[in-house]
Each structure stands twice: as C-alpha cells, then as structure tokens.
Amino acid sequence: MTEPKWEFWIDRGGTFTDVVARSSAGExxxxxxxxxxxESYDDAALHGIRHILGVGEGERISLDQISAIKMGTTVATNALLERKxxxxxxxxxxxxGDVIEIGYQARPKTFALNIEKPEKLYSRVIEIDERISADGTIQTPLNLEGARAGLQDAFDEGFRSIAIVLMHGYKFLQHEQQLAEVAREIGFMQISVSHEVSPLTKIVARGDTTIVDAYLTPILRRYIDRISGAFVEQQEPGQILFMQSSGGLADAAKFRGRDAILSGPAGGIVGCVHAAKLAGFDKVIGFDMGGTSTDVAHYAGEFEKLYETEIAGVRMRVPMLHIHTVAAGGGSILKFEDGRFRVGPESAGADPGPFCYRRGGPLAVTDINLCLGKLQPDHFPAIFGPSQDQPLDAEAVQREFARIAEEIGANQSAETVAEGFLAVAVEHMAQAIKKISVSRGYDVKQYTLNCFGGAGGQHALLVADRLxxxxxxxxxxxxxxxxYGIGLARIHTERQKSIGTDLDQELMQKVAHGVAELEALNADDLAAQGVAPGQVTHHAQAILRYRGTETTIGVALADPARMIADFEEGHKRQFGFLAPEKDVLLDMLVVESEGGSWTRPEVEIEPEAGPPLPLASSQFYSGGEWREASIFDIADLKAG
Structure with a gap:
C-alpha cells in the first residue's frame, strides 16, 4: 500500500512562519x-513539517511521505537589510573600479549635510585589463595571467564569492566567460557573471544585481543545504521549491540570491489574486499586513512587474512583482517622543516580539489591538511564557499604555493613547496603497481591498474607510x-534580451528569432526542474520607452502599431501626457515560461439557513467609545 503523500506550502516571514499542509485527499x-x-526548535519551517507528520524535533524526515515542499523565505532579504x-x-x-560606488550620483536627501551612503556589498575590487567596445571591437585583449594572479591573491585572503562585471559583457560574453573559468579553476565557490545574472545594458544596475547575487546566493545555499539535510533521502527535481520575487517557483538547486528578495510577499500576491478571481473581483488591492511590515500591490487583470528597482540602497535589475512595503506590521515598535506618536520603522520581530508576548519586548501594534479589545486572549493560541502555555498578557499591556497616558496628561486614557498610535499606523498603510494606485493614475475607489496576513483583518475597515x-x-x-499562494504558484523562469532599437516592422523578424531563442532556453531550464515539455506555457512581452527617456512600460508582444498604441495608453494613464515627436524604442524583450501547477477545485458550499450563532460577545474600543461585538468561529460561517 502506497503511503499518503503531503504537500507543504510554507511562508517564513520576519515574525511568523505559516504552514499550509495539503493531504493526498486534498484536505x-x-x-x-x-x-x-x-528554545524550542532550530528552524520554524522544518518544525512545521515535523509537527504535521508527527516526527520528533531533531529527527530526520522521510521524503517518502512528501510529494512537494514549496517555500518562501526572508533569509536573503534579512541578510541584505542587515548586511550579513x-x-x-x-x-x-x-x-x-569606482563606478558601482559612484552609481548615478543621486542624492535622495537633497539638503542633508551629513551624507550617509549605503554600505557597499563587495569587500574588495580587482580591475581587469580588458576592454570590448559597444560594437564588439576588442580594444584591450583580456590579460588572463594578470587576472589569474589577482584572483588567486583574493582567494588566498579568504574570498570564496566573486561577481564578474565587464564593460559590454551583457552582449559580448567571451571575456566574462574566460574570467569565470579562471575563477572556477582557482576554487571560488560562488561565481556570479553579469551576462548570466542580468544580461542587460547599464553597467551600474547590471553590476549591482550581479554583486547582490554573489553576496546572497551562498547564504541561501547554506539555508537550502540545512533544509535538505533534514531529510533522509535525496530530493528529486521539483520536490523542494522556493518562491521567487517574480511570482513563480524555482527548484532549490536553481534558486539564486537575485531572485529571493521578495520571496515571501510574492506568494501573498499570487494567493490574493487567486482568491479575488474566485470571488468575482478583477480589480484588487492586495493588503498583506504581517508581523514586521505591510506589503501592498495593485492588480487589474495582470501581475505588475518591475524590471529595475532599488531595495535597501541597492539597485537591482531583475523581474520582481510590483510590491510596495512599509514598516507598519504587528511588531512595529511604538514610541512617544518629542510630543508625538511614532510607529516603526523598527520591529520587535519574533524574538522578543511585542510587549504582550511575555518575552520582555517593547510596545508594538499588536499591543494596540489587544488594549482595544480587537484581539481576544481567550481566542488566541496560549503559546507564550517560559513554558509556552500562557495567553497574551493583556493586563501588562493595559498598564503600559496607561503609563504613557499619565505621561501625556490632558485626561488621556490607555485606550485613547492606543487609538492615537493606531491612527498613525493606519495612515502609513493608506499612504502605501496610494503610492501604488492613486499616484499611478488608478481610482482606488473602484477596487476591492483584499486583506490578509496575520494582522490584516484587524485593520481592514480603518484602511478601507481612509481610502x-x-x-x-x-x-x-x-x-x-x-x-497558500506559494502552493498555487507555478514553476517559473524568465529571461530578458536587450534590444534598444526603434520599434518598426523591420525589427519584427529579429524579435521573432529572439523570442524563439529565449523560449528554448526557458524550456530547457524548466525540464531540469522536473516540468514535462507538454506542461510548459510561454508569454512574451515588449518593454518600450521613448527615445531619450529612462521610463519603460511593458506591453504584450504584437504588431508594432498595436504595441505603440498600448504603450501610449499606459504612458498617458501614468504620466498624463504623450510625446508624439519622440520615437518609440523596443528597449527589452521578455519571455516568461512556466509549468507544473496545482489548482484547488472550487468547493460548493451550502447557503446558511439562518443567521450564524456567535460563540460569545465582547467589547472593543473604537471612535472614542466602547462597543459591543459578537465573536464567531470562521469554521462555522457558511455562504450567505
């Protein structure tokens, strides 16, 4: 008899790790x-798997019971933010040698007297004797012996990760390939080459992306090795998958640092859109409020992506879902200083966590909702305290807000102080949503707010009302x-090809050849991850811009007239004007390929015969007064 197989869908967030386990019966x-x-476990994701399977902590897990593990993780994000x-x-x-540090000479704070540049990710630079011009002419041949000596010296110092970024290397690969081979012979463990990581123009963004890949991939690899080492057997291709920033899954062996920055939030957007479609909504604002931050995204028929962005002071040129993040999560720290309420950006995280967790943490947004009665300790897991068997500490939270109220004076109560902090947090979240909607020409009032994450429901009405x-x-x-969204995502790969030519009919033959080339490479990539050729689908997109500008807009690949019309429509909506005197360029060709998905069948639910019965009733504080509310178990709620 074949043992039942489980699928595990895991989101390892900054504060909580969420686990959805699907049995072979679909439950x-x-x-x-x-x-x-x-104090209790080394890794939350593995602990969740062991918990479901009934395996003891520290025991190795048999993959015979598991068909797939799909995971999003903040390991790379945290390493980037903390520069670790x-x-x-x-x-x-x-x-x-200085071009990456100089960057674009941008000054985000124009009037700052004390300029604080972001910390560099690379520790040492070696300048290589070589130069290929933009037309492919070799101006300076590659000095392999000099390069070998320099790389060997760095290797002897202890470097094991290298980023190779050469002028025009995105188009003329030979020097980068030869240098990578030398690094491989010397023994470098991680070799990130710009024409593989980000084969596009602009050496600054291409270089930064390649450095990020070299900086983060070894950290990811060690985490993946730790996960893999917890199992008895060697995993098959496609059995352990990780969520990428682009919204698709990649086999653990293919998962790279450049693709891991938005690993967890990307799963939220996939789940958000799936849930909205099932409910009949085609315009949705995703509002994911977790323990550390709030992630918001806009959807109006297709996933929006960015191909160049800046995260934690680092420029990156890889495909990412367009997600805006603000430091306003359940763990965001509350401070009353200089006569005003402040929420974040610092977070209490999981350890020590908010004040109510009984671990000596600071006051946080979670404590606000506990003080106001929106969190009920009796209906919250009793997993706190030294023995992990105590509820949230509501009394201590009440005393701490009362202490701040006494400090403020003016007849303030603990509840009014908590509401003041809550108003600040809600404003942070509302402004984040405006940035990805109103500021880009979309009327947010025509959208549905899809709230999720551990803290999303507690703030849904206030955020919706504000907008x-x-x-x-x-x-x-x-x-x-x-x-849940990570579980619904497909195995995905994406490649780009730099074009930079006027969009006209003569170009289309070159475009067709480029699309076929990228589709073949993507298909090979997916086959190595266990996806059968018949399951693969391809989608081609053109990234267009006006000549002499930097702003790009993506459109579906079609004939030139149709693409230009779509480009102008998007440009008009986002910027409010057109520039008919400028030529439209095909800046970049993008081909996305994916396969290997599972779609949960829709379940027919019998309508509720009458109103549901509440478990209990309780009071919560809102708008300056205490109000009565019923408490329901979501498992008892039916359709209608």
Missing amino acids: LQTCKFLSENP GEATLLAITRGM GISKILLHPLAGVLSA
Missing part, C-alpha cells in the same frame, strides 16, 4: 509558528494566504 491543515524560537551576506570580490574592467474603498475581501485562509 488542508494550517498552523503558525514563531520564526525565531531557539558573503564577503564578495568584484572583478571589473580596468578604470571602472474610500467600499468592498473588502477576507479569504477563509487570510491569516496564511501567502503560504
């Missing part, structure tokens, strides 16, 4: 654990929707 189980709980990646060597064309949104969607799995 779903969910659980949630603190991402950091060193691998010591990285940068090898770049001679004379360009004038009349419809709110709360999925039954809203608390773990990012993990």
Whole structure:
C-alpha cells in the first residue's frame, strides 16, 4: 500500500512562519509558528513539517511521505537589510573600479549635510585589463595571467564569492566567460557573471544585481543545504521549491540570491489574486499586513512587474512583482517622543516580539489591538511564557499604555493613547496603497481591498474607510494566504534580451528569432526542474520607452502599431501626457515560461439557513467609545 503523500506550502516571514499542509485527499491543515524560537526548535519551517507528520524535533524526515515542499523565505532579504551576506570580490574592467560606488550620483536627501551612503556589498575590487567596445571591437585583449594572479591573491585572503562585471559583457560574453573559468579553476565557490545574472545594458544596475547575487546566493545555499539535510533521502527535481520575487517557483538547486528578495510577499500576491478571481473581483488591492511590515500591490487583470528597482540602497535589475512595503506590521515598535506618536520603522520581530508576548519586548501594534479589545486572549493560541502555555498578557499591556497616558496628561486614557498610535499606523498603510494606485493614475475607489496576513483583518475597515474603498475581501485562509499562494504558484523562469532599437516592422523578424531563442532556453531550464515539455506555457512581452527617456512600460508582444498604441495608453494613464515627436524604442524583450501547477477545485458550499450563532460577545474600543461585538468561529460561517 502506497503511503499518503503531503504537500507543504510554507511562508517564513520576519515574525511568523505559516504552514499550509495539503493531504493526498486534498484536505488542508494550517498552523503558525514563531520564526525565531531557539528554545524550542532550530528552524520554524522544518518544525512545521515535523509537527504535521508527527516526527520528533531533531529527527530526520522521510521524503517518502512528501510529494512537494514549496517555500518562501526572508533569509536573503534579512541578510541584505542587515548586511550579513558573503564577503564578495568584484572583478571589473580596468578604470571602472569606482563606478558601482559612484552609481548615478543621486542624492535622495537633497539638503542633508551629513551624507550617509549605503554600505557597499563587495569587500574588495580587482580591475581587469580588458576592454570590448559597444560594437564588439576588442580594444584591450583580456590579460588572463594578470587576472589569474589577482584572483588567486583574493582567494588566498579568504574570498570564496566573486561577481564578474565587464564593460559590454551583457552582449559580448567571451571575456566574462574566460574570467569565470579562471575563477572556477582557482576554487571560488560562488561565481556570479553579469551576462548570466542580468544580461542587460547599464553597467551600474547590471553590476549591482550581479554583486547582490554573489553576496546572497551562498547564504541561501547554506539555508537550502540545512533544509535538505533534514531529510533522509535525496530530493528529486521539483520536490523542494522556493518562491521567487517574480511570482513563480524555482527548484532549490536553481534558486539564486537575485531572485529571493521578495520571496515571501510574492506568494501573498499570487494567493490574493487567486482568491479575488474566485470571488468575482478583477480589480484588487492586495493588503498583506504581517508581523514586521505591510506589503501592498495593485492588480487589474495582470501581475505588475518591475524590471529595475532599488531595495535597501541597492539597485537591482531583475523581474520582481510590483510590491510596495512599509514598516507598519504587528511588531512595529511604538514610541512617544518629542510630543508625538511614532510607529516603526523598527520591529520587535519574533524574538522578543511585542510587549504582550511575555518575552520582555517593547510596545508594538499588536499591543494596540489587544488594549482595544480587537484581539481576544481567550481566542488566541496560549503559546507564550517560559513554558509556552500562557495567553497574551493583556493586563501588562493595559498598564503600559496607561503609563504613557499619565505621561501625556490632558485626561488621556490607555485606550485613547492606543487609538492615537493606531491612527498613525493606519495612515502609513493608506499612504502605501496610494503610492501604488492613486499616484499611478488608478481610482482606488473602484477596487476591492483584499486583506490578509496575520494582522490584516484587524485593520481592514480603518484602511478601507481612509481610502474610500467600499468592498473588502477576507479569504477563509487570510491569516496564511501567502503560504497558500506559494502552493498555487507555478514553476517559473524568465529571461530578458536587450534590444534598444526603434520599434518598426523591420525589427519584427529579429524579435521573432529572439523570442524563439529565449523560449528554448526557458524550456530547457524548466525540464531540469522536473516540468514535462507538454506542461510548459510561454508569454512574451515588449518593454518600450521613448527615445531619450529612462521610463519603460511593458506591453504584450504584437504588431508594432498595436504595441505603440498600448504603450501610449499606459504612458498617458501614468504620466498624463504623450510625446508624439519622440520615437518609440523596443528597449527589452521578455519571455516568461512556466509549468507544473496545482489548482484547488472550487468547493460548493451550502447557503446558511439562518443567521450564524456567535460563540460569545465582547467589547472593543473604537471612535472614542466602547462597543459591543459578537465573536464567531470562521469554521462555522457558511455562504450567505
């Protein structure tokens, strides 16, 4: 008899790790654990798998019981934010050693007297004697012996990760390939080459992306090795998958640092859109409020992506879902200083966590909702305290807000102080939503607000009211929707090809050849991850811009007239004007390929015969007064 197989969909967030387990019969189980709980387990994701399978902590797990593990992780994001990646060597064309540090000479704070530049990700630079011009002419041949000596010296110093970025290397590969081979012979463990990582123009963004890949991939690799080492057997291709920033899955062996920055939030957007479509909504604002931050995204028929962005002071040129993040999560720290309320950007995280967690943490947004009665300790897991068997500490939270109220004076109560902090947090979230909607020409009032994440439902009405949104969607799995979305995602790969030529009919033959080339490469990539050729689908997109500008807009690949019309429509909506005197360029060709998905069948639910019966009633504080509310178990709620 064949043993039942499980699928695990896991989102390892900054505060909580969410686990959705699907049995062979299609039933779903969910659980949630603190991402950091060193007293009880080494890794929250593995702890969740062991918990479902009934395996003891520390015991190895048999993959015979598991068909797939799909995971999103913040390991790379945290390493980037905290600058705890691998010591990285940068090898770049001679004379360009400072170009990454100089960047675009942008000054985000124009009037700041004390200029604080972001910390560099690379620790040492080696300038390589070589130069290929823009037309492919070799101006300076590659000095392999000199390069070998420099790389060997860095290797002897202890460097094991190298980023190779040469002028025009995105188009003329030979020097980068030869240098990578030398690094491989010397023994470098991580070799990130710009024409593989980001084969596009602009050496600054291409270089930064390649450095990020070299800086983060070894950290990811160690985490993946730790996950893999917890199992008895060697995993098959496609059995352990990780979520990429682009919204698709990649086999653990193919998962790279450049693709991991938005690993967890990307799963939330996939789940958000799936839930909205099932409910009949085609325009949706995703509102994912977790323990550390709030992620918001806009959807109006297709996933929106960015191909160049800046995260944690680092420019990156890889495909990412367009997600805007603000530091306003359940763990965002509250401070009253200089006569004003402040929320974030610092977070209490999972350890020590908010004040109510009984671990000596600071006051946080979660404590606000506990003080106001929106969180009920009796209906919250009793997993706190030294023995992990105590409820949230509501009394201590009440005393702490009362202390701040006494400090403020003016007859303030603990509840009015908590509401003041809440108003600040809601404003942070509302402004984030405006940035990805109103500021880009979309009327947010025509959208449905899909709230999810552990703290999303607690703030749904206040955020919707602040924005004038009349419809709110709360999925039954809203608390773990990012993990659910990771489970619904497909194995995905994406390649880009730089074109930079006027968009006209003569170009289309070159475009067709480029699309076929990228589709073949993507198909080979997916086959190596266990996807059968018949399951693969391709989607081609053209990234267009006006000549002499930097702003690009993506359109579906079609004939030139149709693409230009779509480009002008998008440009008019976003910027309010057109520039008919400028030529339209095909800046970049993008081919996305994916396969290997599972879609949960829709379940018919019998309508409720009458109004549901509440479990209990309780009071919550809102708008300056206490109000009565009923408490329901979501498992008892039916359709209608």
